[in-house]
Amino acid sequence: MSRIARMPRALALAGIATIFLAGCSSTASTATPTQTPTATPTPTTAVASMSAPAGPSATPGATPTANPAANCGSYSGPATTINYATFGDATELTNQQKIVDAFQSMEPKIKVKLTVSDWDTYWDKLQASLAGGNAPDVFVMDGPLFPDYQTRDQLLDLTPLIARDGFDTGALADLGVKDFTAADGHIYGLPRDLSTIALYYNKTMFDAAGLAYPDGTWTWDKLVEAAKKLTISGGATQWGFYTETTDMENYWSSLVWQAGGDIVGPDKKTLLIDSDKAAAGIQFLQDLIYKDKVMAQPTPGGSGDLFENGQAAMEANGSWLVPTHVAAGIKFGVAPLPAGPAGRATSVNPSGVVAYKGSKSADAAWEFVKCYTGPQMQTIVANLKASMPANKQILANVYAKSFEGGATFADALTYAHLKPSFRGYNEFTTALQDELDSKVFNNNSLTAKAALDEVAPKLRQLLGQ
Amino acid sequence: MASSSGLTLPGSPAGPEATPAPPVGRTPVAGPVRPRRGPRAGEERWALLFLAPTLIGLAVLSVGPILATLGISLTSWDMLTVPKFVGLDNYTNLLGDDRFLTALRNTFFYTFVSVPLGLGLALALAMTLNQRIRGISWIRTMYFLPLVTSSTAIAIVWLWMYSPTGLINHALAIVGISPLRWVADPTLAMPSIIAMSTWQGLPANVIIFLAGLQGIPTEYYDAVSVDGAGRWARFRFVTVPLLTPSIFFTGILALIGAFQVFDQVYVMANPGKPGSPTITLVYFIYESGFRNFHMGVASAAAWILFLIVAVFTLIYFRTQNRWVHYQ
Numbered sequence: 001m002s003r004i005a006r007m008p009r010a011l012a013l014a015g016i017a018t019i020f021l022a023g024c025s026s027t028a029s030t031a032t033p034t035q036t037p038t039a040t041p042t043p044t045t046a047v048a049s050m051s052a053p054a055g056p057s058a059t060p061g062a063t064p065t066a067n068p069a070a071n072c073g074s075y076s077g078p079a080t081t082i083n084y085a086t087f088g089d090a091t092e093l094t095n096q097q098k099i100v101d102a103f104q105s106m107e108p109k110i111k112v113k114l115t116v117s118d119w120d121t122y123w124d125k126l127q128a129s130l131a132g133g134n135a136p137d138v139f140v141m142d143g144p145l146f147p148d149y150q151t152r153d154q155l156l157d158l159t160p161l162i163a164r165d166g167f168d169t170g171a172l173a174d175l176g177v178k179d180f181t182a183a184d185g186h187i188y189g190l191p192r193d194l195s196t197i198a199l200y201y202n203k204t205m206f207d208a209a210g211l212a213y214p215d216g217t218w219t220w221d222k223l224v225e226a227a228k229k230l231t232i233s234g235g236a237t238q239w240g241f242y243t244e245t246t247d248m249e250n251y252w253s254s255l256v257w258q259a260g261g262d263i264v265g266p267d268k269k270t271l272l273i274d275s276d277k278a279a280a281g282i283q284f285l286q287d288l289i290y291k292d293k294v295m296a297q298p299t300p301g302g303s304g305d306l307f308e309n310g311q312a313a314m315e316a317n318g319s320w321l322v323p324t325h326v327a328a329g330i331k332f333g334v335a336p337l338p339a340g341p342a343g344r345a346t347s348v349n350p351s352g353v354v355a356y357k358g359s360k361s362a363d364a365a366w367e368f369v370k371c372y373t374g375p376q377m378q379t380i381v382a383n384l385k386a387s388m389p390a391n392k393q394i395l396a397n398v399y400a401k402s403f404e405g406g407a408t409f410a411d412a413l414t415y416a417h418l419k420p421s422f423r424g425y426n427e428f429t430t431a432l433q434d435e436l437d438s439k440v441f442n443n444n445s446l447t448a449k450a451a452l453d454e455v456a457p458k459l460r461q462l463l464g465q
Numbered sequence: 466m467a468s469s470s471g472l473t474l475p476g477s478p479a480g481p482e483a484t485p486a487p488p489v490g491r492t493p494v495a496g497p498v499r500p501r502r503g504p505r506a507g508e509e510r511w512a513l514l515f516l517a518p519t520l521i522g523l524a525v526l527s528v529g530p531i532l533a534t535l536g537i538s539l540t541s542w543d544m545l546t547v548p549k550f551v552g553l554d555n556y557t558n559l560l561g562d563d564r565f566l567t568a569l570r571n572t573f574f575y576t577f578v579s580v581p582l583g584l585g586l587a588l589a590l591a592m593t594l595n596q597r598i599r600g601i602s603w604i605r606t607m608y609f610l611p612l613v614t615s616s617t618a619i620a621i622v623w624l625w626m627y628s629p630t631g632l633i634n635h636a637l638a639i640v641g642i643s644p645l646r647w648v649a650d651p652t653l654a655m656p657s658i659i660a661m662s663t664w665q666g667l668p669a670n671v672i673i674f675l676a677g678l679q680g681i682p683t684e685y686y687d688a689v690s691v692d693g694a695g696r697w698a699r700f701r702f703v704t705v706p707l708l709t710p711s712i713f714f715t716g717i718l719a720l721i722g723a724f725q726v727f728d729q730v731y732v733m734a735n736p737g738k739p740g741s742p743t744i745t746l747v748y749f750i751y752e753s754g755f756r757n758f759h760m761g762v763a764s765a766a767a768w769i770l771f772l773i774v775a776v777f778t779l780i781y782f783r784t785q786n787r788w789v790h791y792q
Contacts, residue, residue, distance in 0.1 A: 424758075
């Protein structure tokens with residue numbers, strides 16, 4: 001009868017709950033629209049075309065590298081099997097299988113055993129297997145959590161392998177590489193994909209209201225003005241705006257940066273979120289709910305994505321929603337997030353592939369990491385559209401052109417800030433988010449500044465650890 | 466115990482005083498049977514043998530880890546690097562940790578509201594289900610459905626009922642009450658969760674009460690009726706006293722279960738990350754250990770929870786003589 005004993009089962013079932021988790025970039029639906037884009041320069045049968053060990057020329061936009069070892073297919077070690085673990089849902093399992101299949105056709109000597117777990121189970125299993133010394137050879141790392149594992153000496157230093165093969169990390173999004181570079185300058189992982197935040201808008205609703213679509217010139221004031229016009233009968237019929245408030249990535253970290261504030265300093269020891277500027281960013285979001293009344297009061301887990309349900313005209317959220325928004329049949333466009341007092345800003349959160357330090361097939365593990373970030377497999381990532389490819393060329397030449405809005409998400413990288421990443425991130429963000437949820441967003445019992453002042457001592461203590 | 470299996474076991478009650486039958490698959494022991502090691506001793510050996518898989522499992526998978534947490538609770542350990550001995554620091558730090566104290570407070574609130582409420586409703590329901598009305602067995606079956614449904618599935622359905630546009634608010638709207646924010650409102654969140662888990666926990670208690678009710682001999686009721694007792698007197702002086710063993714039993718299970726509440730909170734409040742209005746001790750333990758890399762803190766919190774449960778169980782057992790009547 002012990003509830004503790006039932007925990008693992010409950011957690012597995014709670015995988016459903018992870019659908020609501022912000023920051024988990026795999027909320028794609030089964031109807032992944034690989035065939036929808038018309039502008040895609042790659043054949044939609046990208047996966048099939050990979051079955052022959054394709055050279056880089058098979059993919060448009062890929063520049064052949066001078067050093068052959070830098071390319072996928074250069075593995076010369078013994079035949080081996082590696083384990084690869086990632087988080088995600090059933091759709092992500094299908095997506096990841098495509099990626100693994102492509103890899104195996106390029107590297108026939110390496111078999112990959114894929115494990116996909118829901119977000120919570122993934123981290124539980126990862127920690128247990130690391131503690132037990134039998135972690136997967138390659139696993140996926142969330143940007144903010146990277147230091148927790150790197151500083152505990154669990155990840156393979158890729159720097160020597162990068163040098164040995166002459167692999168060009170400059171081909172990958174700079175912020176993505178930076179996120180998996182440790183304080184000592186060594187690289188412990190490579191970004192497999194990225195997510196940025198932009199403004200989705202429902203064209204049908206804008207047309208009905210006779211309003212011009214949002215564009216790069218929009219500011220906070222313009223957003224409020226349009227959202228007010230798009231809110232019909234106090235939200236009972238239609239809301240002007242929707243976003244998720246339960247994680248900084250969905251919107252509020254971007255607002256903090258747009259207001260000229262930050263969450264923590266570059267040293268990751270100084271707390272900056274309690275500054276007046278940072279508070280102004282969060283205050284803007286509270287005002288959208290309680291003052292301007294253009295957004296429904298947040299309901300944890302209850303209401304679903306109001307934009308996707310056709311109940312809200314705009315949504316600030318991540319690129320990972322593209323497949324489900326398409327599947328929902330909404331006629332939508334994508335614009336940059338409206339600029340704040342300090343200009344434009346958005347959030348980027350790369351997820352990386354890292355190799356286990358204790359791996360018995362380190363070379364094969366590195367080969368998988370290398371191939372994943374290479375043009376062939378990145379093209380598959382681009383076509384799945386569940387996230388943005390980390391490879392610059394594929395991002396610009398395939399993803400950005402594959403659907404309307406793709407370019408907006410890709411261009412956002414130029415003014416994006418990395419989601420904060422430091423040892424102890426989870427505990428820090430839990431304390432901060434808990435305060436904001438209970439006092440600023442789900443209720444307006446405190447102003448943003450008052451709430452941040454209240455929680456600041458606790459946050460400072462956590463950063464000082 | 467093993468006698469019903471039909472196997473002839475040495476010293477099985479089938480022939481306790483007779484000469485023990487030859488052990489199955491074994492050559493009979495030569496020489497005189499030692500008088501002290503009578504049939505009972507043989508039976509114990511067999512019992513141990515049959516229990517061994519469970520006992521070994523329990524020792525390796527439960528007792529070992531439980532003792533290990535005691536050691537871990539005295540260290541600073543993240544599972545991945547070498548533990549550092551910190552003495553009682555984890556315990557003293559916890560007592561000054563706001564999040565832990567919030568979890569403690571929420572857990573007490575949950576326990577002391579949900580247990581009496583759950584038992585009271587279960588008793589009332591058992592009395593109702595004990596009537597002889599048409600289709601009662603069908604109604605009883607229906608009623609036990611929540612017991613076999615996973616708590617996560619239940620939580621998701623309730624989440625939907627609690628949503629601003631959900632079933633409950635629709636019902637309230639009919640009588641003119643404006644929609645309430647059942648799980649998002651910090652003051653309503655815990656009561657909403659209690660309502661759900663009370664509903665979910667009812668059937669288990671109802672089964673036990675129903676069995677208890679049906680075990681009360683009708684003669685007692687007849688006797689007090691002859692003495693002129695009304696419905697209330699029959700309930701107060703026959704039903705309740707004779708049901709106290711059942712109440713005692715369900716009470717202890719409910720109490721321990723309530724202190725360990727996890728699933729409902731985990732799924733309901735804020736999927737995956739309950740906030741301060743609903744965080745409970747077991748969630749705190751999980752979060753500290755598996756999210757924040759503080760296995761030592763998690764172990765210390767687990768031992769504090771153990772001590773709390775032990776103290777309350779002890780107190781509860783001490784009161785037994787005063788109110789529990791065994792027939």
